[in-house]
Every structure is written in C-alpha cells, then in structure tokens.
Amino acid sequence: MLLSMSIKQKYIYYCQFILLLILPHLSISQQCISRYFSALYKATNWYIPIKAVSTPGKEIVAVGNTRNDHGYITRLSSQGSILFSKQYNPIYQNNTTYFKNLELNDVITLGDGLQVVAGTVIQDKYIYQAEYINRLGVLFKIDKFGNVIWSKKFESLNGTNNNGFELGITNVIEKSNGDLLVYLSSDYGKNYNAYGKLVCLTNNGQIKWSFLLANGLEGDLSDNRAITETKAHDIILAEIVYKKERQPQGPQVTAAYLHTISINAQGNLNWEKAFVLPTASEPASLVKINQLENGNLVLTANIVCKGIVDAQSLNRAVRIVFNSQGALLSTVSYNFPGENTIVRDVNNLAGSEQVYLLKNDNNSALAGLNSNGDITWKEGILDPVNGFPATCFTRVGTGFAVFMSSYQSLFTRLMLTSEYGFIKCGNTPVSLNTDAITFDAYTIKTNPGEPDPNRFAISDFPIKDGSFDLVGTIDCKENVSCCYNSIDTSLRTIRICEGEHYTLYDGTVVSTPGMFYENHQLPAGCDSIVYYNLEVIKNPSHLSLGEDQCLKGKESLFLNATGGYSNYRWMNQAQSTDSTFKVTRPGSYWVSVQNSCGEKTDTITVFEDCNLPILMPNAFSPGNDGRNDIFRLPSSNKNRFVSMQIFNRWGQLVFGSTDSNRGWDGKFHDQPQPPGVYIYYLQLRGLSGDVMNQKGTILLVR
Template sequence: MKVHPLLLFLLSLLPLTTFSQQGACVKVQWSENYGGFYNESANSLLQTTDGGFLAIGYSRSDNMMLTQNNGKSDFWIVKTDSLGNLEWQVSLGGSEDDIASDAVQTPDGGYLVVGGAVSFDADVSGNHGGEDVWVVRLNASGTLQWAKTFGGSANERAEAIEPTADGNYLLVGYSQSSDGDVGSNHGDFDYWLLKISGNGTLLWEKNYGGSNSDFGFDVKQTTDGGFLLAGSTISNNGDVSDNNGFYDYWVVKTDAEGNLLWEKNYGGTLEERAYSLCTTPDGGAIIAGTSNSTDADIQGNIGSYDFWLNRIDENGNLLWSSNFGSPGEDRAFSVAPLSNGRFLVAGFTVSDGGQVSNHFGSQDAWIVQLDIDGNFIWEKNLGGTKQDRFFSIVQQSNGGYAAAGHSFSDNYDLPGNFGDRDLWIVALSTDSADIDLGPDTTLCANDALVLQTGIDSASFLWSDGSTLPFLLVSTNGSYWVEINQEGCLIRDTIKVEYLFETPVGLGTDTTLCQGDSLLLAPDIAGADYQWQDGSSDSIFWVKIPGRYWVRVVKDGCEQRDSIEVDFVSIPPPFPPAAFLCQGEQLLLDASQPQASYLWHDGSVAPQYTINGPGLYWVRTTIGGCRSTDTVMVDFQPGPDSIFTSDYICEGQGIWFDASFPGASYLWNNGSTLPRLKAVTPGPYSVEVTVNGCLFKEATLLRACEECLYIPNIFSPNGDGINDVFRTFPACDLTDYHQRIFDRWGNIVFESFSPNQHWDGNFNGQKANPGTYIYFIEYLLHNNQQPLPQMQTGTVTIIW
C-alpha cells in the first residue's frame, strides 16, 4: 500500500519543492514509464508469482498505453514481466474520481484491488454516497470478475489490503460515515477496518478514532492472529490518548476480531504522518512516514520534513526512532523488510545535504537502507530533473529491489515521458557493494579488535572521524564505517562489548564491627567464580578478618580482585555473673582506647562501682561500632541487729542473736551457737560466715549505772563554772523523777527531767553548804522491755 496524490488533498497537500540525489550502491536494472498524455501514478507495487510486477494506482489518460478512460481518474492496474515489459493494463471506474491504493495476488493467480471510488456508474455500482471503499476482483489476465462498494453516505477509502491466516482479507482505510456499512463514527474521519471473504462478503467492520481526523494507511497481521494498524491522528479523545500536538503517528493493536487491545501515539508538537509498516521477527514493527517536529519522540530534525522511522515492540513501546533526510523536504511512504534483516524505505527528497548526497533537480525519488537498530546503511536518489517520487518498494525474489511511483522527468534514470505525469517502475540490482564488520562481539578487558571492511578500492569514514582502511577498537561502543566506492555510499555498524569493562569490584579495604558481615557479590551474569577458600558460589559472606579474593571467568575472560577486611573487636569487659557480699563494693571497668560509654543508669564514665544486687550493662562505642555487655550481680546479705543492747543492769541477762540461714558462728568466748546470753558488762563480738561471706560485729556492753552521769559537787557562786547541779543521760530514759533531801529530810529540789537543774537555792535562800542526798528514779530503754532504775547518792555544795 502506498499513498497517491489525490489522497494528499484529504490530508493537506504535500508541497512540491526541489529535490536532490546521492551516489548509488545499487544499479538500475531497468526503468520504465507507463501512461498517456495526462496524469498516471502508482500507489503500490507487488511482485507476482510469475516474477513480474503489478502496479496499482490511477490514470486520467485514454491514449498511448491506455485504451480507455471512464472519466476523471480511473483505477489503473499495470502488469509487466520481470523486465518491465507491459503484459496488460486495465482501467476501471466511472465518471468521477476512482483511485486504487493497494492489491494482493489471490491463490488462484488473480488479484484483489482496493481503493476509493466517487463514481456511481460504469464499473462502479452501489455507491452509498460520497466516496466509497471499492474492491475489484481480477483474474490472472486482468479481466474484471466482480466489484463491490462498502461505505456510508459520507466518504470512505481503503488504503491497504492484507490477506489473513484464515483465507480472508483485511482492508484498512478511513471513514466519515455512521450509516450504511459503517456501524459508528467518533467524529470526522476514523480508522476503518473491514474483513471480507474471498468473494467480497463483508464479515465484520470496526472503526477507531476520536472527534477529529484519524487516517488509517496500513495493516499487518501479527503472530498472535491479531492486527496492527498504522496511520495518523489529530484527535485526543475517544480511542485516542496522549496526542503530542497536531498530527501524530497512531498505531492500533486489535485481536483477531478487531477488538481494540491497545493504542499508542508517537510524535512531537508539529506534524507526523505514518504511511507504512512492516512487522519484525520479535513481534514488533517498523513504521515509516514523515515528521517535521523536533521534540517529544523525535530525536532531531535534519530540516523541514524528514523520513521518520520508528521501531516498536509487541506492546507498542518505542524502541528507537531515527530521522533521515536533507535540509529540505523529505517524505517516506513505504517500508519493506529485506531477507538480510535490513529494511528499505522509499519516498522523495527535494535537496541534497544531510544524508542525501546528490541531486538531479526538483523532486527525486529517494531510497534509504537501514538495519534493525535504525542505523543508516546506504541511500540512493533516482529520477530526472523534474518531479519524481516513489510510493512503494519491495524486494524482488532475486534479491534485488523494485519501486514504483510517478515521474515527470524524461532524462537521467527516466527513458522518456508520455506527457505530464507517468506511472514509473524501477528495478534495481542487489547491493553492488556490501561491507560486513562482522557480528556484534564480546571481548575480554584489555583486548583489542581491528575492524576492517575487506574492500581496498574505496574511501573510508569511521565513526571517530578517521579515514584509514581499519579501526582499532579497545572500549565498549557502537562503531560504524561508511565507504564510498565509485560513488556508492554504504555503511555498516558493529557493537563491541568488553567483558569486565568495569573491573570486578569487591570494593576497597574496609573495617567492620564485630558481629557484622560483608557480602562480596561481583554480580556478573553467566560467569564462573573461584574464591580464596575454593568455593565457587557467585557470592561470599565475610564474617572474620582476613584477605579475600575472587577469580571470575566468563566467555574465556578472567578477572581477579581482592579485599582486606578487618573487624573492630570490643571484648566483653565483665564476666557474665558476679557475687557480692553485703558491705563490699565491686568495680566494673569497661575501659578501651578511644571508646565512649553509656551505662544502664545514663552515666558515661569508663568505670562503675556497684554495692548491691541487680543486672548492670554498659554500651561501649569505638569508631561507630557498638558492643553491649551485661553482668548479673548476686548479693549475699548478712545478719542484722545482732547486738541490740548497749547496757546491762545488775542481775539482768541479755540475749544476742546472730541467727542466719546456712550460717556458721564464732563468738569471742568461743561459742559457735547462733545465740549468746550476756550477764556482765564487757566486750562482745561474733563472726558469721554465709556462702563464703564473713560478717563481723562487735559491741561494748556497759553497766546500766553508766547510763546516767551524776556529779557529786557543785559551787553555785555565779562564776559560770559548775554553778548548777544536773544529771547527764547517755541512753534513752523516760519517767524521770529526781528528789534532793537535806540532812533533816526536807526536799530541797525536785524535777521530772534530766535537763532540769538545781541552782543551790531553797525557799528563795541559798542552801547551806554541805552534803545533800538525792534519789533518782527512771525507766531505762535498752532495746528491750523498759527497766525501772533507781540511783542514790550525795552531792556537796560549796559556796
């Protein structure tokens, strides 16, 4: 399927400006023009099973090669042999414009031709209104078998036909109707997909698009039984999403019943038109057309409109896009796969420069060959000094190429001209020069590769700008060479990948914290490993200090690397448990050079003193490494309050009790019993041993009389020295009662507190000097029951 000039009116006419041409790597086997005095053009070309060619397009003439014209433009089908000799031609149509777009050869050797018909008479019947899709069935000799129209009351046209795996046919084009054979319309022109049987029966139809114009130009069946459609859209709603601005390439993927699976837009803010696609072995596609944008999906623009080629995967993801052309206008209309995995793209160019190396004049037909990655291989201009275009290109069964379109020229590659525009077919030889840098390759690090073309009589241009016959490669990259052999420009590309271009990296020598581990993982897919310990896993865990190395082998290439790993060791400062006797202290020392500390209670000193039971911990930090150690301290308490009395009264016995579970005893009198009875004043002591802990306690037991000190003389003369008589208690006394008598038995002083004193006066007069008798009674509290005590004596007054 290729584009025809009248269609360009629907899409906004392509400008006709000046073209250029370049040197050729293929030779013209033959070039033939066909037509009459007026306008003829081929929109599609196919090689027939007999080795000849069928050109499909339109004609406005009825003379020279043409025997009739039904009015305005007719379908024109031209059959030639393998050398371009005309075997037959047929004009079909009515009184209006009828233009053929594409054709396929049927299994019986006949043909199905599709396009658009505005006519409603002569060969065209059943027109629904406006322009209809018109399908014509010819036998192998070009005789009309039947013709059918499909459409609605507005305008429809078929641009491509594709045979399906089930023996039927798929047509793609566009529709403006929502009646007749057209089930619905999203607005203005929609993609229109029709499936028909071999006898022209409509099996189903689908339309896709948005509220603006959507033009479908090509369709191919995919390996999953579905279909891939390509064209252009200006819509941004309905089935269309993510329009980049003005017209975009629009690719639609359907299932075998035409149900929409996904759709994708490709382009920039200006104009992109897709006219042709071919599938790739991976289930994706190459899409060809034209672009004048410089943003979004377009990597760059050479000038005005460029050939724009996209490659997508089976899900529509854009793998690459490439621009080809000159500073002027360049438009691509057809892409064809080649048996060597490359692709040919055909269209026209109006100037030289860029990738266009020559120019005949006005518009030249232009062919570009590229590889599967979009790399430029060679290019060729064909034509004369006037306007010449290709709309379709195919590979011949002999390996050469054939292209068709139209020509106004009668010089250079054109043998003549019948008048105005002629239908034009060119057959080209296989590449007259070919180069092969070899398959993409993988080398070992530090290896070198010499790239050579094997061609001597040529000039060379390498990707680095050098012009020698060879190129020395030593780094990863994509390398190309372009040779010029007698005006033939051809290019080849090779990708060179170096194994271990980035060396095996175990990392720099490092220090880890005790208890940490380090994963060594060179992560080179498909490699074999040997570690210092003889293991062969792809990874190695480091858990102890030392030097580690690995030998990595892949595809015969070897790399080695090593790393020194040290560990910060913080030894535990404590035993796991400790034992402490009551009254003892334990010093916990966590001291380490250049360390910081945090204890359980928040203190930060390197040492900590404990004197009781419990769980104690410290966190030691050295250079970012932390270690926490704990100690459980068990505690042995001793007996409490063994000696409960400090005084002993006459006739009294006091029991001292040192009893403690599991203990042994030794008193100062040699007794080993837990209890001891004291009956006299004096020193007492005991040693109590429990779980290895020795507890000692001692006391001095005094006589009760020593509990209260009573002076025996005082001199109340007012000199401030010993002026009063008072008692001095040394223990706990209550119920104190003191009385002092003269020699006649008179009470001269009485008090109820040891703190009260006698100043030597009696009845307001100084008492006579001499001796007085005192009686003092009290209760003695000596950690036992209170004991009543009475002390008597004399005190002397000296004046």
C-alpha cells in the first residue's frame, strides 16, 4: 500500500508514526488544516479583544481589556492554538506613587515582526499628603513571546493639577524609516481649549519631535483619530473637533468638524482642511486613513448623517476620499437597511481594495470594497451560540480572523474565514445600503500662536506580565487536509550563562529568562508546539564587593557581594545563599562564587580609619625610559580620586584630569615643559565620602 502513496502522504504517515512514539510527552489530537474554523476561548475574567493584527508568520495577536481595566495580549497560531496569553500591569515604583487600570488602545506589527502596544494608565500620586490622580500615556514593545522589551510613560509636567492635564496614547503607526508616530491625546479640564500632540519617536522609544495641535476652539477632541504616512513621507492626521459655546445651562456643543492635517517628515505643517459634520450633538469616530495607489487619501469614519437617497438620520459607516492636498472628492455611506451601523475596523488589501468589519447591536458583516468604494462581496458574520457582536478583525493569509465577545461573558469567539469572508457555520444573509452624503467646507487654524499648556516628559515605565488563563476548543471547521497538531505538555528547561544566547528553531535569538515556544509547523500546516523555560545562570565574572570600606565610628558593617548567585563562600566558611557578610574588625575579606559558568573570587579591605593619609611623590623624570615618567596618584592610596590639577610657576594650568588612570607626562600642548617646581592641587574622597583636598609641589627633572 505504501508504494502507491504519494510522497506527501508518506511523509504525513511518517510524522504521525514518530509522534505516536513520543506520545507520553505530548498532547496530540488529530487536526486538519481548515479552509475555515470557529473556536471558542474561555478566560477566568470578562474580557474583550479590541484590536487584532497578524504577523509575517500568519500568527494572530489580539490585545484587549478585562472588565476591571487590565490590559491583556493573546497570541494564537494560524490554527487557533494558544501560543501565549498574558496580562500586563505596572510595577509600583515607590510608596507614594501607585498605578492602576492599564488600558490598551492600539497595537501594530512592526517591520521586524514584533508588536508595539499603546494605552493609558491611571497614576495615583501623593505629594505632601495630598492625593493627585492623573492619566498617563503608555507605549511598550513586546517580543514574539509577550516579553516587554521596553516601555515608556508620557506624563504631564503639570502633575499637581488633580483630575486635569491628563494624557493618553490612542494611536500608533510605524513610519517607513522605522520611527514610531503616536497621537498623544490631552484633557486639560473644562477651562481649557482642546489640544493634542503628534509625537515622533525612534524605534526604541526616544523622542525626536512633537507637534502641538491647538485649534483655538473652546471645545473637545474626539477620543480617536486616524493617522497614516504617505509615499512622500508626509503624515496625514484626521480628527473630530467639537465646538462649545457658553450658555446659561452650561457649555453646549454647537458644531462638529472633520479636521484633516498634513505634516512633513520634520514635523512642520503642510496644509489643513476642515468640513462641517451634519450632526453636532451625536458623537462621530474615525477608524482608519490610508493612501490609495493613485495618491488619493481614503478615510473611514462613523458619522450620524442623512443620505441623499435615504433621508433617515442614522449612524453610518462613511468612506471619504480626498486628493493629496486634502480637497474632498467623494463620500459613500454604508449601513444595514434602516439601521444604525458602524465600521469597527478596516483592513487594507493590495490594489487599493479594503475590507470593512461592519456591525450594530443585531448584525456583523465583512464587506469587500474596490478602489472606487463599490461593494464587491459581503458576508454576514453570526456567533451561532452566544450571539456575540464582532469587536475586531485582521487579515490572516487569504482569510480573516474575526473576534466576537461581550463583557457579559467569559467567552470569546474567533472565526477564521476563508477568502471573501466565508465560514459555513458563521455566515448569515446580509443586506447593505450605499448612499452619498455631502459636507460643507470650514476653516480651522492649527497652532494659532497659543503656548503649550501641557508640556510632557517621557521616561521608562516598568511593566510586568502575568498569566491570563485561556482555554480554547474548535467547534466548527471545514477540513482541507488532515495531520496531527501536537503540544508538548512538558516544560523543557534550557540553561545558558549570562551574556550567552539560545537560538530557537525559527532563528529567534533569546537571552532573557522566561517561557518561550517553538512552533515547528508541519508541511501539511499543522502545529507542533514545544515550550521552553529558559534559565540564565549569572556569570561569576560579574562578582564584586565594591570599593574598600572603613569602620571608624561603627561597631560593624555589612559587605555586599553582587546578588543573583545561588551560593557564596565567605572566608572559607561553609557555602551560603547570603550575599551579605558582617564584619566587626579591620582586615581583608574575600568571597567566591562557583557555578557551571565559571568561578571568581573578589577581595575587599576594611580599614579602621575612613580618611587615610595621602601619599604623593615629590619628583618625577619624564624621559621615556620607563622609570618615573608619569606623575600620578600612586595606586597605594586608598582614598577615592576626584581630580588633579597642575600649574607652572606663572599660575598657568598645564594639566588637569578627573581620571585616576591618567597622569602628567611633563608636556603641555605636546611640548615638553622645562625642569623646575610645579604646584599640584589634588581632590580626593575618603572612604566615608568626605572631600579631602591637598596642595603640594612636584619637581620635574630632566
């Protein structure tokens, strides 16, 4: 029978045979590569995915928030296997500043395949027993295993204004040169105008420039906006601006505008346009903006408006096309017949085509649009069990991964459709209306000479990750080819020395401790996942006892060796896990460590007195004969070097240094100085830290 099989079939049977041999160590279930599938994931807390992206390896990364505002990130294989699921929380930095409610807003996949995540966090700070609560922007980068590579916080410098002058990051994109561009939203309280900021950062989170968006209107900015970079490397921003007027019953929204801005790569304004929205009292939102192949810009938004054909005032998904200078070219709206409809997310495809995820309380649908905005295909998406609404989606291969969830349930559904949104167990008939709408032009001037009322600072922001437990089952699929998915249930431990690295099967290099995975996808497409626990053994070469110390005025002191080693041997005593050692008298003390990465001993001297005598030579003979050529602080001195200056007899400075390893070679501007007496000023610190000054003379002999 084997002789009649194809090579592919033989390989599949061979892989299955090998898997059966190692069955005691693996969780194996026969799975089939699916044209589509539907999976249900259960957590221990209510949660909703709000944004999903795919990776170059066709894995799915979803970010979201739990009902108590904790951010989480889940990574899934293209077959729905859970690669990791983690919850992220700030690390408390001191006993006067606390953080809570890390809420994630956006995620992007970078050119290197890793992700940058944007969000906000609440800071609760106590200053002189007064409590101040403010919102900060947060941006962090993770690797493919969910480990935080770097994280930054964006904090207002007006930190003593309670419940005002707050910041948050709502959008992030990667520019063509690898820089990051974030929108920093601001809330200054009811007595200030609306402001925002575009901030350009390097790919490791260092600021390059920021652009203040002050429009001079006494109103608010919407909670979201859309950003893109053009082929000419200009930045296009779209935002919703609300105008308020003071009335007896309080400030009232009287107008709403769609505001578009073009900024060049250096952060300077190119042009700006504005249009009056039909309804001021109803909130509008922006989803995505991008550039078409012909250079035009297409913006996707949700706006309450009336169509030309359908005069009902409804919330509609609207596609707005501008030319490269911001002039309005066309508008098309999409909605379920007679119903409010929003576009939840947009995926851009090749050839200026787009796919919309449309939804309302009763319906969800995927719709493909061509470059003119015409609907070329549509499929209704329905959770057949729980009736969850769609929350986000992303392109995976030729299909689409659609997440559906609700804060009223512990479950989230993932539907991975085939091309054109098809999934037999999740499709439902759908009708969509298209209509045209019109906007009137308006004028808004950005940065009308106003000072920035909310300067900000960027600093490191420690974030820790913890487990966010998920279990998943596939309850619907159409098979294309069958093989075995396998997940190794035994956590394999890999040990490396500090400074070394380990290379995974796919070429990923890891060097920090934690849990990692390898997905050896079989030729037929099934997952073969192995998990590793990487332990990093501290290198003994880093062992240090620090600088010499003194006992004066103290009965005892503790010596502190470099931490992180499993065992220490102090002064020939038995091995101990303690990195500290108590001494009560002067002398030399040593400690040694030994492990599989090597061994090292370090020595320290404890003196009775803290300020030791300063010993300096009184002559030197720079003759390049290798004997007494340099005048410097002798190594026998135990005080700590700060600086040394040398002057000639006319008071001219001929040498100065703050480096104890440097000394005077008898030259000034590379010219040998004449023999004679020179004056030196020496500044040291005793072992106690007290400053010690000494003035003396040195005889230069030739």
